[in-house]
Amino acid sequence: MTKTWIFESKPAILSAGISGGPFEKESPFAKHFDFFSDDLYNEEKSFEKAQRSLIEKSITNSLEKGQVTESEVDALLMGDLINQLTPSGFAARQFDIPYLGLFSACATSMQGLALSAALIDGGYCEKVLTGASSHNAAVEKQFRYPTEYGGQKPPTAQWTVTGAGVVLVGKSTDPLAQAYxxxxxxxxxxxxxxxxxxxxxxxxxxxxxxxxxxxxxxxxxxxxxxxxxxxxxxxxxxxxxxxxxxxxxxxxxxxxxxxxxxxxxxxxxxxxxxxxxxxxxxxxxxxxxxxxxxxxxxxxxxxxxxxxxxxxxxxxxxxxxxxxxxxxxxxxxxxxxxx
Amino acid sequence: MSQQKEPLFQAETSRHDKKRPLVKNCIKAFVVGGIICTIGQLVTVLLIIYFPFTEQTAGNPTVSIMVFLSMLLTGFGLYNKLGQFAGAGSAVPVTGFGNAVVSAAIEHRSEGLVLGVGGNIFKLAGSVIVYGVVSAFFLALIKTLLIQWGVL
Structure with missing residues (x-):
C-alpha cells in the first residue's frame, strides 16, 4: 500500500532565495521575493541563459541567507521545464555541490522539498538546496509559439511565471529554522x-x-x-x-x-x-x-x-x-x- | 494496474470550461481585419496615384509594404498584443503571415543565422506555403481539365 512519508526529525527550511522577472515585480506578493531582473533577458543573450542566471541568483541568495558555504551543502536538487533540464544543470555547474536533476514539470518544487526532507530525515544529508524555475519566453518558445507571434490564446490558457525559487533545507535544530x-x-x-x-x-x-x-x-x-x-x-x-x-x-x-x-x-x-x-x-x-x-x-x-x-x-x-x-x-x- | 484514464471526468472538466467569446471575437476580428484591409487599400490607391502602378500591378508592392509594416510591429513587440485582441482579424490578412515569419526569425536568432533563423523562419509559415502551393496546383488542374472538356 502506498503511504505518506512521515519525517520524524522534522527537517527545517532554513532560508529561501527567490528571483523573478519584470512581470513578477508587479505581483502583489513581490515583497516576499528578493531579486528581479529588469527584462526577460537579465543581461544574457537568450531566454534560456536568463533562466540559468535567475537560478544562480536564487541559489547564491539562499546560501547567503542560510549563512553557509557551498562545501557545507550536501546536495542540490533542481528542476525546470526546458529540454534536458539545461537551465538547472548549467546553473549547477557554477557550484561545488553534488547535483541531482529533477523532473515533475510544475510539481518539481514539492518533489524537491519531499526528497530533501527524506534525505535529511534519513541521515544521508545535513543540508540540501532544492528548488524549481521557469521562464515565460523560454517555455513559450519550446512548448508553444514564438514570443512575438500574434496567435490568440483561449481564456483557459495560463501565463508561465519567470523566476526561480530555492530553499536551503537542514536539521530542525538549526537556529535559522523558519518552518518544518x-x-x-x-x-x-x-x-x-x-x-x-x-x-x-x-x-x-x-x-x-x-x-x-x-x-x-x-x-x-x-x-x-x-x-x-x-x-x-x-x-x-x-x-x-x-x-x-x-x-x-x-x-x-x-x-x-x-x-x-x-x-x-x-x-x-x-x-x-x-x-x-x-x-x-x-x-x-x-x-x-x-x-x-x-x-x-x-x-x-x-x-x-x-x-x-x-x-x-x-x-x-x-x-x-x-x-x-x-x-x-x-x-x-x-x-x-x-x- | 488500475484503469489509468478516467473518461468519466470529461463531463466534469467541461463544466468549468471557459468558452472563447465567439461573437465578441468575431466582431473584433471583423473590425481589426477590416481596418488592416482598408490600410492596404489606401496603400494601393496611393501607389496608383503617385507611382507608375496600375490596378493590376499595384498588388505586389502593396503586399510588400503591408508585410514591412507588420515586421515593424512584430519587432517592437506590438503585433502579439494586437493578435490576442483581434484573433483572426490580424492573423488572416497578409500581415499575419509576415508576423509568423518575423516572430520565428527573432525567436531563433539565438541559435545562429543558419541553423537558427534560416532553419526556423518558416516554422509557422511553412505549412501556409506548402498547402497554398498544393491547393493552387489542384485548382489549376481542375480548371485546365474543365477547359479541356469544354465546361468553362
Missing part, C-alpha cells in the same frame, strides 16, 4: 483525458485531487488540521474541477482554505487569462509568501500541493492526452508536532 517539513505524499500519474495544451489546469485537476485525497487517507490528517491547502498552478478552471472531484470523493474543503498559487501570484491581471503556471509559480509562492507567513506565525500548517503536466511539444502534436502529477508536502510553523 512534517510529511509528504508522493503523487500518482493521473490522466483525465484532456489533450488541449491550452487547458493545463483541467488536465492537472485529477492528479491534484488524487494526491490530496490520498494524503488525508494515509496521514490520518483531516482538512481541519491545515490552515490552507495550496495547489501549485491549477488556475481558475483546474482549481474548480479539483474541488468538484474532491467533494465527490467526500473530501470537502471550504473555499477560504483552498488556495491556488496560479490564481494568487498576479492578482487580477486580465492578460494572464486563467492564471499563472510553471514550476516557478509554486516555488515563488510557497518559498516566498507562504514561508514568510509560516515564519511569522500567521499560519500554523499548510499542505502544499504542486501540480505538473507531463507533456512534451511532441506528445500533444501526436494527439496524446496529458498525464499529470502532483506532490503534497505538509509544512508547519511548529517544531513540536501537535499544533
Amino acid at each position: 517539513i512534517e510529511k509528504a505524499t508522493i503523487g500518482r500519474v493521473r490522466d483525465i483525458n484532456v489533450s488541449d495544451p491550452f487547458n493545463m489546469g483541467a488536465a492537472m485537476s485529477l492528479a491534484a485531487a488524487d494526491v490530496i485525497e490520498r494524503h488525508f487517507i494515509h496521514s490520518g490528517d483531516t482538512v481541519d488540521d491545515y490552515d490552507f491547502i495550496v495547489t501549485g498552478d491549477l488556475a481558475e478552471i483546474g482549481h474548480s474541477i479539483t474541488k468538484d472531484i474532491l467533494s465527490e470523493r467526500g473530501v470537502s474543503i471550504p473555499d477560504e482554505k483552498f488556495l491556488d498559487c496560479g490564481k494568487m501570484i498576479y492578482g487580477n491581471r486580465p492578460e494572464v487569462l486563467a492564471g499563472a503556471s510553471g514550476p516557478a509559480c509554486s516555488a515563488l509562492m510557497i518559498y516566498g509568501y507562504f514561508l514568510d507567513e509560516l515564519k511569522a506565525g500567521n499560519m500554523k500548517r499548510i499542505l502544499s500541493v504542486a501540480t505538473g503536466a507531463l507533456l512534451s511539444p511532441l506528445s500533444f502534436q501526436q494527439k496524446e492526452t496529458i498525464p499529470c502529477i502532483a506532490h503534497a508536502v505538509a509544512i508547519t510553523s511548529h517544531k513540536g508536532g501537535v499544533v
